[in-house]
Amino acid sequence: MKPAKFEFQRMNSLEDAIKALGEAEGEMRILGGGQSLGPMMNLRLAQPDFVLDLSSVNGLDNIDEKGGKLKIGARVTHARIEDGEVPGTTGAYMQFVASGISYRSVRNRGTVGGSVAHSDPSADWPSALLALGGEVLAAGPSGSRTISLDGFTIGPFTTGLSWDEVLIGFELPILRPEEMWGYYKVNRKPGEFADAIGAVTIGEEPRAVCGATESVPFRVMEIEQKLAEGVNEISVNDVRKILEKYDTGFDDYELQIHAVALSRAVQRAFV
Template identity: 40%
Template sequence: MSIPAAFDYHPAKSVDEAIALLQQYGDEAKVLAGGHSLLPTMKLRLAQPTHLVDLGRISGLSYIKEEGGAIAVGALTTYNTLEHSELLRRHYAIFAEGIAQIGDQQVRNRGTIGGSVAHSDPAGDMPGIVLALKADILVQGPGGVRTIKIDDFFTGMFETALHPDEIITEIRFPMPAARTGSAYTKLANKASHYAIVGCAAVIALGNDGVCTAASVVTTGASIKATRDSGVESALVGKKLDEAAIASAAEHAAEGLELVEDIHGSKAYRAEMAKVLTRRAILKALEHI
């Protein structure tokens, strides 16, 4: 099936109008940003909203700026804009490297950071990147603006802590400490470019070369992007030579609810998580 079910289209002209439409139609509505995540699922009828609220005409939600000790990114900022941002390149190599692996140029021109994060596709790349960077998600609804910590945001496959009448307006990334590197690696499906397994890593070193902080996330292997706390604990306090990294990577995917499909068994994904975690950590260290 390649034709979506029938729906009514509502182009919102402001955040308030979008929220009002979501209040009016409730669970029957879905939010459309760039469409690269939602529309394919609608064509497969995995999602069948009867009302589509389009945010594309809302001004003021596409920006990248340094503000209050953080990097603030508007929810409608496209992948292409993120990939080529000098501010992001200067502080987080993971954006340019990770986004270059997302889809093709058409997808990167249309897809938005807010849309991908809200969609919470377990095989998506952006959820893993924002989780590894410990972002804050700013959302707006009838009650005003609230902040959701990224560790509380992804709740399951295509599920988040967003209320049905809320939209993401901004994503805020903390400025990295000195001597911090980041990277994203993945084993991609050749047709869709989605992650069969992926790993996002953010590593900080002290002046003595000892790891002072580590944030490591696995994508594609489970029902949602998931922090690998076992890997993180194994890295912090260690000098990261090849042996220490290999030992830490053995903890990848521990305790995850692994998925299985035609692209890979649970055992295969578990092994690939270890391989990609090691590669992501090594690549992150190259960016310090």
């Protein structure tokens, strides 16, 4: 399997990348770690005319606590998160998520920003970060802006980024030591993309996310309300009844595994 012909450009600065996006004549794709885009190009599911490599761009791989927020650069790899470089309770949650992504060789190169920008419905980070809340940091010809993670994923492989913008990082809340989280995904074997994801964080306000759908991950307000009221266990049957109210397009099997994922995510939060 070989990709279609394309022009490869290694960017030396973020400004160069933004300029190249604006001047491109043809389809242009950003390369982070290449663990999603590469296979799609090899299968010719993606056939960009230009690929911009950001691996030499400085400032996109930092992890900092600043102003009561956690700032994570787009080029931070899954492996660094798995190895505990993100501090605190938020870091423990992200470490758990990262450790279940594919295999170590993929985690060594795959990036959190690349995963969210790619927006595969079955990927971990779009659901996991939505459960945390916070904002996406983007840069374009008009400067930098923030985009709420609520609503950032518009559809499969579609986000709120403009065509001439680059995702440069995230600004996430810092969970306190006493605050809780739970994450559960259903997949046929470890390392594969998920068939269903349940993600829960119980911070200042609870957030519960149903992920790995045929469209976008979404918050489940009824579960969030129950958690806010102090409920610490929700049965699979109760979650099924809640999800039936949403226009998910799930068949009976899909409804069941998503209900299981959410129920077990809640259960894990209180273990």
